[in-house]
Amino acid sequence: RRREQGSSRHIPIIAVTAHALDGEKAHVLDAGMDDYIAKPFTPAILERTLLRWIGKPKTSLPPPLQPLAAAQQSIRPAAPDLDPDVECSPKLLELFTRLAPGQLEELRGKVAARDAEAARAQAHKLKGGLYAVGAGPLATLIEEQRSAIAKGEWEPVEAKLEEIQLRFDAVIKALSQAPANQTQKTASGEA
Amino acid sequence: MSQSSQTIHVLVIDDDEIAREYMCDVLRKAGFNVEDMPSSIGVTNRLVRDRCDVVVIDVMMPAIRGDKLAGLLRKNSQLKELAVVMVSGAPREELEQLGPEIDPDRVVNKGNVRTKLVDAVVSAYRERATAK
Numbered sequence: 001r002r003r004e005q006g007s008s009r010h011i012p013i014i015a016v017t018a019h020a021l022d023g024e025k026a027h028v029l030d031a032g033m034d035d036y037i038a039k040p041f042t043p044a045i046l047e048r049t050l051l052r053w054i055g056k057p058k059t060s061l062p063p064p065l066q067p068l069a070a071a072q073q074s075i076r077p078a079a080p081d082l083d084p085d086v087e088c089s090p091k092l093l094e095l096f097t098r099l100a101p102g103q104l105e106e107l108r109g110k111v112a113a114r115d116a117e118a119a120r121a122q123a124h125k126l127k128g129g130l131y132a133v134g135a136g137p138l139a140t141l142i143e144e145q146r147s148a149i150a151k152g153e154w155e156p157v158e159a160k161l162e163e164i165q166l167r168f169d170a171v172i173k174a175l176s177q178a179p180a181n182q183t184q185k186t187a188s189g190e191a
Numbered sequence: 192m193s194q195s196s197q198t199i200h201v202l203v204i205d206d207d208e209i210a211r212e213y214m215c216d217v218l219r220k221a222g223f224n225v226e227d228m229p230s231s232i233g234v235t236n237r238l239v240r241d242r243c244d245v246v247v248i249d250v251m252m253p254a255i256r257g258d259k260l261a262g263l264l265r266k267n268s269q270l271k272e273l274a275v276v277m278v279s280g281a282p283r284e285e286l287e288q289l290g291p292e293i294d295p296d297r298v299v300n301k302g303n304v305r306t307k308l309v310d311a312v313v314s315a316y317r318e319r320a321t322a323k
Contacts, residue, residue, distance in 0.1 A: 086305070089216040095209045124251060124280050125207050131302050132213030139302065143280075 001032040012053035079135075079174030081167050086134025088175075093133070097175055100129045104168055111149070111157055119149050135171045138164070199316050200242065203227040204234060204257070205249040205278070214247060214278065214304055221309040231255035235263070238270055244319075245274040245312050261295055272322075274315035278304065 004010055015028040015036035028036045037049055088096075103126045110119035123146035130139035141164060145157045201223045205211040211227050218225045226241065228234060231252060238246060246264065248257040255263075261275050277295040280302075296315035299307045 089212070092209070092212045092216050095212055099209060121251075125210075128207055128213070128280055128301050129209040131304065132209055134305075136302065 014049060014053070079170045081130075081135040081138040081171055082174055083134035083136060088133055093175055096129050096133050097172055100126060100168075101172060103129065104165065108161055108165075111154065111161065114154060116149055116152070120146050123149065130171070133171070133175060138167050138171060141167075198224070199244045199312065200224045201226070201245045201247060201312060202234070202238060202241070202243045203247045204229075204231060204252070204260070206230055206252045207249070210249065210301070214308060217305055217308055218247075218312065223309075223312065231257070231260040234260060235267060235270070238264070238273060243273065245276060245316050247276045247278060247308070247312065250277055250279040265294060272319050274312075274319040276308070276311050276315050278308070 012035065013033040015031075015033045017028065017036055017038055034053065035049055037045060103122055107119060107122040107126055110122055123142050127139045127142040127146065130136070130142060141160070145160060145164070148157050201218055203211055203214045203218065203225060204227070205214065206229055208229070211229065215225050215227050226237075226243075228237060231248075231254060234246070237243075248261055250257040252260075257277060261277060264270050264273060264275060274296045275294075276297045276299060278299050278301055280300075296318060297311035299311045
């Protein structure tokens with residue numbers, strides 16, 4: 001930004017951050033950035049953000065920063081939690097898509113019943129499965145809930161459950177639609 | 192994958208079917224000879240009978256916890272050369288509970304199975320093999 005001082009040149013800078021908080025938005029703007037994208041984000045969000053900045057006259061004033069984090073929440077992304085580079089065996093995919101929905105349902109039930117031990121055990125199980133299929137961000141979110149449950153913070157956990165369900169459903173949907181050639185076949189049978 | 196991994200015989204123990212298949216999948220792709228069990232019951236006999244080189248154990252399991260199992264294996268004179276890799280979903284809180292008698296050769300966070308488990312198994316095996 002210092003280099004641009006005294007010239008009409010303005011190179012848009014877009015921050016990519018894992019912290020979708022209002023404070024973070026102010027922080028990146030104060031640092032001289034023009035926009036920001038909160039993780040996780042979809043290709044469509046990236047494209048829309050880039051298009052907002054590409055092709056505009058270099059001297060034009062930037063448009064006002066949009067509340068992207070809020071906008072992202074209203075969009076049902078394909079499965080931003082899934083790492084596309086992770087290959088799962090067909091058996092692993094079958095196990096996860098068959099068993100994990102019940103694990104989340106069980107977790108919700110245990111949270112509603114305020115059964116800390118059972119809820120933490122379910123969260124532990126669900127988290128492991130999410131890591132297995134490459135849904136690391138959602139697994140991390142589940143682990144955060146597990147920690148919160150341990151501290152007796154039930155209300156924040158309940159408040160997160162809807163978001164978790166939406167993101168989880170997107171993961172299941174994406175995995176269910178994964179073409180067979182994107183999964184790697186296991187080399188051998190069961191032990 | 193390295194030639195050595197193809198000769199290493201690994202037994203994976205985890206009560207969770209998804210997590211167990213996940214670890215088996217990662218290890219099979221790396222070329223290991225992999226078998227699995229859903230609980231700690233009967234593990235000692237299986238390890239002795241099948242002459243396993245490395246056992247991968249989840250810490251949190253019902254009936255006999257993984258750390259307790261590891262402690263039992265360490266006391267078994269027939270399994271002195273067995274390399275033990277513990278897998279934990281919440282290392283800090285769980286590992287603080289592990290006693291000194293457990294002495295795992297390696298500990299892997301469940302979140303790092305894809306990137307760390309193969310290295311942990313190979314290095315644990317090599318250390319034990321060198322110590323023979």
